[in-house]
Amino acid sequence: MTQLSEVRDLEKTANLGTGMLRREDQRLLTGGGQFLDDLPFGDFYEAAILRSNYAHARILSIDTEAAKSLNGVIAVFTASELGPILKDLPPKVTNPKLNYQVRLPIVKEYARYIGEPVAVVVAENRYIAEDALELIEVEYEPLESVGSTAQALKEGAPPVHIGSETNVAVHLIQQAGDPEAALKSSPHVLRETLHVARGGGHSIEARAVAARFDGPTQQLIVWDNTQAPHYVRQMLATIYGVSEDEIRLIAPADIGGGFGPKAQFYGEEVLIPWIAMELNHPVKWIEDRWENFISATMERTQTHHVEVGFDDDGRLLVLKDVFEHDQGAYCVGLKVPTITMSTLPGPYVIPNIHSELISCYTNIVPTSSLRGAGRPQAVVAMERMMDRIAEHLGLEPAEVRRRNLIQPDQFPYAVGLTFRDGSPLTYDSGNYPALLDGVLERIDLAEFRAEQIEARKSGKFLGLGLAMFVEGTGIGPYEGARVRLTNTGRVMVSLAASPQGQGYETVYAQVAADAIGCDIDLVSVRHGDTSFIPYGQGTFASRITSTAGPAVWQASTQVKVDIIDVAASMLKIDSGELVIRGDRVEVGDDPEKGVSLAEIASIANVGRHGMSVARNQPVAIERTSYFKPSQAAYSSGISAIIVSVDVETGKIEILRSILGHDCGTVLNPLLVEGQVLGGHAHGIGNAIYEEAKYSKDGQPLTVSYLDYALPTAMEVPTPELFHVVSPSPLNPLGVKGSGEGGTVPLPASVANAVEDALRPFGARIREIPLTPDRVLAAIYGFQRDET
Amino acid sequence: MSEAVELDPAEAKMWITVTINGSKGTYLVDQRLTLADFIRKQVGLPGTHLGCEHGSCGACTIIMGDKAVRSCLLLAAQADRESIETVESLAEDGVLSPLQEAFHANHALQCGYCTSGFLMSLVARLREGPIESEAQAREALSGNICRCTGYTGMVAALMSLPTPNGQSGGAQ
Structure with a gap:
């Protein structure tokens, strides 16, 4: 294989570095977007979810009989009907020191925030499903609750998780140098306490999940407006106890904003597909704005106790920051506070650093990353x-x-x-x-x-x-791209990650076209469907350009080599004399002599049934590349x-x-x-x-x-x-x-x-x-x- | 419709006649069906989107009669004998209108979910007169929420529209 090239000089590229207008716009401007609830699903049942209206309560009983008997209601599910999937939704980023508390897809006994799912109604339509929610009788035993980190960390505060001695979720310290000594010896020390409040993601499209079990292929098909389709598939496969190949997860071509909350994994994503299988009928759930406010993850609440030591010239000698972070009722992940810990020093030379996190549980919807x-x-x-x-x-x-x-x-x-x-x-x-x-x-x-x-x-x-x-951006572990020469002589780029408005269909066509050297109009980009490429991670942490970008570049560069090698074999000429121009591979100094990309696809991919192929001629021009950054x-x-x-x-x-x-x-x-x-x-x-x-x-x-x-x-x-x-x-x-x-x-x-x-x-x-x-x-x- | 009040709300239906994007039709609708759900699901025009369902974000904005309205706050029943325009009416045979083209040229959309509502609000506004300053552009945009773009591209799109000597409607 030839050595892969690098892009260092955008002056020499045809497409990269130019502000190419977006390919996505035409459909979005004309009402032709493919957002999840715009897809022509047809006869899907619709679900509505009863949510806890107590910040902390023990559920004594749930009576769903009246709801079940309502005309148009198909079924009502509570934890007692969902035993096989009452499994933990594990945090994305964890730590051995985490005071770990299980998060279930639906409340089994204790509700720990207002908005936590308690029951699911499936009905002929959402209107009837919401009618039925009002007929469900839940007997709650209210418990003491905490609505802030300050409340949660108070001496004698009521526990968010009964049985846990503390509301502290994790206590971590990172240090560089000798911060305590530096604080003592600094000519000047300033201290302050700074608080940042909670905020939400507020993608204008809220969350949504639809699912159908496909009998003929024995495959569960799930549509989910997630930022991370392969991650959701993996979580579902683990919880349902099936192989990843039995689930096809599709993030629709258009997703109405992400901003972090859609990169998390939620109980609803476990409940809806399972219920579709239980009922042997397709089901969808479209989150409304009120639900989004009380059940989609949020972020930001932190209180920082910060000290800086510096000399007479204002040169930093030491930074010490101890901060409280609101994890919410469960730990969806420790990524946010651990990012805070290491973002503190910023662009400055600071010889001594003490960064200390006290993360705690509260009776509020969990937090996770948000732009x-x-x-x-x-x-x-x-x-x-x-x-x-x-x-x-x-x-x-x-x-x-x-x-x-x-x-x-x-x-x-x-x-x-x-x-x-x-x-x-x-x-x-x-x-x-x-x-x-x-x-x-x-x-x-x-x-x-x-x-x-x-x-x-x-x-x-x-x-x-x-x-x-x-x-820190562009984190691991990897991201994938598959690049194919199709039977029509076009280049198909398939990405694992799903976009939410970033313009992947445009910029990754630029990357592939420049790597291959073909006309950009020949390049198509699709994304977000686990059937397109086996593995991927997803769109979060500003990571796709520096993970999927290189993956597209690498795979396309390999495809270029294959295309030229096939053309060389067809034309019986040294590959070094060939160039790709437009939709053809031509001899550099004799452009009349050449073959089209479609002809190359016909020889290499379609082939001649049962016939042998020349020894040096590549077959099946399809390359999948996974780029693995060594660090952020x-x-x-x-x-x-x-x-x-x-x-x-x-x-x-x-x-x-x-x-x-x-x-x-x-x-x-x-x-x-x-x-x-x-x-x-x-x-x-x-x-x-x-x-x-x-x-x-x-x-x-x-x-x-x-x-x-x-x-x-x-x-x-x-x-x-x-x-x-x-x-x-x-x-x-x-x-x-x-x-x-x-x-x-x-x-x-x-x-x-x-x-x-x-x-x-x-x-x-x-x-x-x-x-x-x-x-x-x-x-x-x-x-x-x-x- | 007084006789229908006695019925189970899930059962109560009525006939409405409504002109949507120039084509007139008669529909049997649930009395409690929102206009947004009617347009999206019953008529089959999903380009009108629901963002908040409480009249704040503007994603569901359509034009009814001569006014931009929130289709999430109206019932289909209220559209009886009305004329409605949705985002699907703006392009002709796939050719974008000048306003849509200006959105494209100025990167005025990212995820595109709120875009239909912005376009319809602006179409109604531009019928009242041209937008001639950034302040006017911002005011025209301020009834809708976009979380992706920071509005810069939309302001630029509006400022790029031709405003021939005070004549209105340059962008329709």
Whole structure:
């Protein structure tokens, strides 16, 4: 096999590096999208789910007789009818120290959050199924519950899991250097407690599962708008006790947003296919928004107790952070808090680090990754303190950052901690000073400070906030792609991962076309169906470009070699003289002489039944490649925000938002900018508007978009974007992830900007989001009743 | 319809006559069927999507008469003798309308789930007059929620539409 090439110079590629418009748009703009509930399923029963309306209760009895007898109801299932699948839904990322508590697909005895499934009604349609929910009589014995990490960690707090002595789920410490000694010897030490509230994913399409047992092929077919089809198939195969080949998991071609919650594994995904098999009739369940609020995983709640030690010049000597993380009622995974632990140091040289996680159970819907995944909170802890150091020393915040940045010649840079992928936290590449310079080229600091002072005279309070971050992306274990030459002479790229708007059908056609050298119009991309490719992991953690991208590149490069070798055999000419042009393989200096890709497919793939093939001629032009990154690739970025704060109303107006971003090689700038812009909007939401509130005992208080404020076009400014390109040495495309970088720095930069604006008041921003009441409390010193 | 009130809500049905994307039809509908479910399931036009089912996100927006309305908050019964336009009406033989084309050219959609509602809200808005400033564009977009794009592409799409000397409807 010839040596695989690498892409380093996008000037020489036909498609990569161009902002090619999306192939997906035509169907989506015309109402022809293939979202799960848009598929023509026909005669499927519809399910509705009864959910616990107690944050903590023991179920004494469930009477489903009245519901079952309702006209149009097919069946009602509770735990007692579902014995064979009452199996644990294990956490995605775990730790030997985890205080492990079993999570079942449906409540067996104890309900531990409002929204936990208690019963499933299957009916002729959803309307009847919801009627029947109201006829189910559940006798609950209410138990004491906790609605926040503060409540959960209090001495004598009621246990979320009866029988467990503590609500602590896991207590982990990572250290570099000697942080305790460094704290004692540091000339300056600052301490603060910072809180970030819960927020949700809020994909506009909620979750959905449909399933049908196909008798003739004895295969269970499951449609699931998941980010990770192969992962769901594997979980189902394990729980049902069948081989993976007995389940075909299809993530529909269109999925209406993911953002993390759809990468998790839920009880509903176990219940619906099983019930379809039990009833021997297809069943679907379409989550409504209220269910999504109370049963889809969320994120963000963390309280950080952070200390920094530094010298007279503002150089960091030590960082110590002890933080509480809300795991929710069960541990869906430890990825989020472990990402927080290692995201703390960011782009700075910090010789001594203490990063300590206290994760606890609460009687709230479980948490898991959500765009940013533990990073926004870490950046809040680090970047808020960078501003405090600047304030303490009377320096510009930008200058304090500049003095501490890892320099471009220090890569690979070993931080001294471990990342969530299990590998040492070693940054592969980056240029952090260039990110800071990019902002300073766009904001004249001296001019801004003068304007800030002038504005105060007329009662206008302007502030500038910066936040920098380093973001582990492109994690393992692997991602796969299969590339085929089809009978029509086209190239079919099959991906394991399913997209939720990222434009895979466009960008992976660019990758394959450039690797093969054929006309891009000959390349088709499909995805999300486990029958297309045997193994895969899924779309999460900004990982697909740097895992599936190289897999497509490798498989396509191999396919190119095969195509040319077949053509060489057909033309009886040395393969070195052949080139692929358009839909043909031609002799380089004699283009008249050549064969079409369709002819090559006919010879190599269709073949002549029963006839032998020349020794050097490849057959079956189909290559599957699994790319396995050795470690995460580290993207980086900076946010600069200029705000005006109304000190009478607490309203924050964003006057400028600048985002510098480095995700290595940019394969399609249009799509990368789309990712960054979308992430930025999510970050604005987290910084100012979005908050999932709960009462002290775990009653959700925000279960509609009238209570939970998602930002609209009125709230999200268009940021000024710039790119720094530090290609990753870890993969042949030089790429890193871009899906979350827009979100990560915003809560910190906005908070820094608001505190900067309110410096004349000595206001201290300690809680995010910065809702008007929090801003006013910070200005005027009101006490807020935080649960 | 007063006689139907006595019936089991699951059984109560009525006839409606409605014009959808220019074609008039008569349908027997459950009285409690939402207009969104009617359009999606009974008429078979799934391009209208449901995002929140409480009138906030705007994904289900259609045009009824001359108004953009939330089809999740209306019953099919309320569409009797009305004329309805959905996203499926915008392109002709697969050729995108100028508004749809502007969305495509400006990367104004990602997952595309909310897109139908945005398009229909904007079609109704553009019939009232052209969008001539970013502030007007943002206001026109502000009744719908998109979680993917950050709205930048949509603002750019609206700003790219021709507005010939104050004449309205340049984007339809």
